[in-house]
Amino acid sequence: MDQLEKSVIFRDIILNTRKPLVFQKFSTNWKCFDCSLEEWCTRFDASLGKGSKSKFEQMPKRFGDIPQWERYRSGLGTTLTEFLQKYSKCKINWTSLYYEPNTNIPIECRHDVDFGCFGIKNGKSDYSFWLGSEGANTPCHYDTYGCNIVVQVYGRKQWLLFPPETNLTSVRVPYEESSVYCSENFFSPKNLDQFNVARENAFECILEPGDVLIVPRNWWHYVESLTTSLSVNTWIPLKMDVDAQIEECIVKYIIENILSQESDEKKRYILNPNQLQLIAPREELFEILRILVQNKTNDSQTDEKYSYHYLSEEAVKDLIKSSHANIRVLKNLAPEDFDSLMRERTKRFIDMEIPDKCNINAVKETLLNAICHPSSITTIKNEFLKQIK
Known part of the structure; x- marks a missing residue:
């Protein structure tokens, strides 16, 4: 062999x-x-x-x-x-x-x-x-x-x-x-x-x-x-990563929208350090989401992605x-x-x-974790894909 x-x-x-x-x-x-x-x-x-x-x-x-x-x-x-x-x-x-x-x-x-x-x-x-x-x-x-x-x-x-x-x-x-x-x-x-x-x-x-x-x-x-x-x-x-990538776009949108009203101190609490420089403009995020949905809808995958x-x-x-x-x-x-x-x-x-x-209200942190829980995000993604067709 x-x-x-x-x-x-x-x-x-x-x-x-x-x-x-x-x-x-x-x-x-x-x-x-x-x-x-x-x-x-x-x-x-x-x-x-x-x-x-x-x-x-x-x-x-x-x-x-x-x-x-x-x-x-x-x-x-x-x-x-x-x-x-x-x-x-x-x-x-x-x-x-x-x-x-x-x-x-x-x-x-x-x-x-x-x-x-x-x-x-x-x-x-x-x-x-x-x-x-x-x-x-x-x-x-x-x-x-x-x-x-x-x-x-x-x-x-x-x-x-x-x-x-x-x-x-x-x-x-x-x-x-x-x-x-x-x-x-x-x-x-x-x-x-x-x-x-x-x-x-x-x-x-x-x-x-x-x-x-x-x-x-x-x-x-x-x-x-x-x-x-x-x-x-x-x-x-x-190949199945596209669904996870759509879900991650949704999480990113939710978290970064909430962060837009927060102090730098709270941003450093909520985001891992490597994410602080990766906050995306909303239009850029929506364009990424559009491409991901298109890839999923058309089942267009590159050769580099595996079954x-x-x-x-x-x-x-x-x-x-x-x-x-x-x-x-x-x-x-x-x-x-x-x-x-x-x-x-x-x-x-x-x-x-x-x-x-004391950097963030405990109720706010719990609510954010609940909203962005994987099961919650999957439900949002499924409804989003149903309505965007």
């Missing part, structure tokens, strides 16, 4: 798996990582030039009973080498270079990164880097678009995943396009009461260097670095067997093991005042 045939099989497995799976010790043949993390970081700094610094984020390793939202994080300008030598060993704070697009990474450090080995067209075009010290985490959320491929390059990372139907508490504050967060705190919970739903549906995965995780569409996930680690990910665009779940589960099992790759489908974490994990996390809890609890 040649590499092209293998990549087609891998693509079919990725697009059809109903549960998260791991390609263990998968060879991507990305030569830019054929060195230690220290050497990679040195190359990164040298490419940027003397005196150049990268923008990291920091948070305490002990926290209150709320997720570590991005709005709480402090900025830090430093080199990657200094990050490794100083900040990655800190016992008080974790530090991370968060969600860095490939266009911000020196070409010497990514020259042959190509997700084409997974059968994905244009596999060099759009991917992200995640570098963080022990404790660096992403609050639990699901991605509204695409199917996620995560390559663990250096270090170890823990993933907790939950099926789309898991009744976690969806919130759109903080707002980030294409990310629906939940209010459950998986980093430093005060107790286990909030996890009654999650404990029955948890899947756990610890990624080692060379492992590749496939996160199916709309699966909830909480991610945390167990050691200083670097991973690279991309999202496979799906999803077009094979049966049995067919996927057969493909995994025929792939001759070490592929592991994740299994449910036993509820008692989930409880044990979360009980250990309660040791991080400290009794603290919420940093910005």
